[in-house]
Amino acid sequence: MSLWNSRFKKSFDKGALKFSSSVVVDGKLYNEDIDGSKAHVKMLMKQKIVSANDGIAILKALEEIRKEIKSGKLKLDWQKEDIHSIIEERLVDKIGERGKRLHTARSRNDQVALDERLYIRKEVDSIIKLTKIFQRTLLKQAQQHKDTIISGYTHLQRAQPLLFAHHLIAYVSMLERDVDRLNDCKKRANNSPLGAAALAGTSLPIDRQYTAKLLDMNGVIINSIDAVSDRDVLIELISACATIMMHLSRFSEEIVLWSSQEFSFALIDDSFATGSSLMPQKKNPDIAELIRGKVGRVYGSLFAILTIMKSLPLAYNRDMQEDKVHLLEAVDTTKDCLNMATELLKKIRFDKKRFEKELDGNLLLATDLVDYLVGKQVPFRKAHQIIGEIVAVCVDQNKKLNELSIAQYKQFSTKFEEEIFTLLKSKTSVNNKLSQGSTSPVEVEKQILFWKKALK
């Protein structure tokens, strides 16, 4: 028996029911559904639409049903169409006619919109928590690498030396915007659609504000059509998840690169690496690769929900039932990946000495020479050109910048003095940076202190 079959002469086709049941997915929202029902019935009691006696019986039975579902005593049967039907039917089973009053002035359209919002509110908090843990792990590694020098890249070509701590903190800072986005999404999600009564509102004297207050929500979605029609808050959350995943994927890509023999910079802990069934020497960074790969799921979810919603006339349409599978997928995947990225990073060892010596005299110090000439009043564009010519000589003669003589330098500009050779060290390059937020130890220390406080 469904909640709606009395106007039909035939029962719903079995195959069609199987096709349209959402229990496997929305069954996961039973807690949210029960919380919403409890608030709704309390409001109906306050408004004297449902008597205190009936209301109390309903409230008690709803808590029992919660326990029955949690313990597995009440099986979530897909033949019941959706979680809202299962709970209401079980309620009537338990307390008879009194249970039939719960759905007064309410539609499943209101319920599902509410359940999703309560779910988003809860999951935003847990994603933020995991993001913060990952940020703290990045910061911890940064603190251990305040004087580890790496090559910085643009286009994956050597650009300028960096402190590794600086590089790690870039991720901390990126992730903080993810946290902002999540908080922002929660602000909008935390409003109640209850009382839309399918779409038009109701002639019964309900109190929508009261229900919202009971659910600890910011307010109600005033327009009853809007309340049941939109899924923009899902799109916001999945989009925030997609951005987190994009960040995690870039981080993973760097772990994969750094752990290659060519980079030889990161050493993944054995407990987070895998081997090959054929090549005995292999040690593969599968966990980082999987995080990078799982981005596909979350981008897929984002595109799916955008597509589902794009041409729907107002108000509710059954297409919208397809939203939850993507919501849950995006949330679960993002949480899993944040968790794994944290565990992986905790145990990685980075080779502090990998780059420093190799970068002394390297062509990536060319910009330091440009700045030197600018300091000697040579116009920037002219200085850039001179150093470019010197780089060309180095490339031709297969030499480092510190392997040319001062006499050779002077052929390009009389401004060059012996002192340039002290500039041609990766450490000096990093130390000489002055600007706010730069890679100098002083600025990096400031950033570390800032994030230590912010992430407390």
Ligand code: ARG
């Ligand atoms: N299972 C539905 C969903 O997830 C609930 C709302 C159903 N409403 C309806 N009128 N069929 O969207």
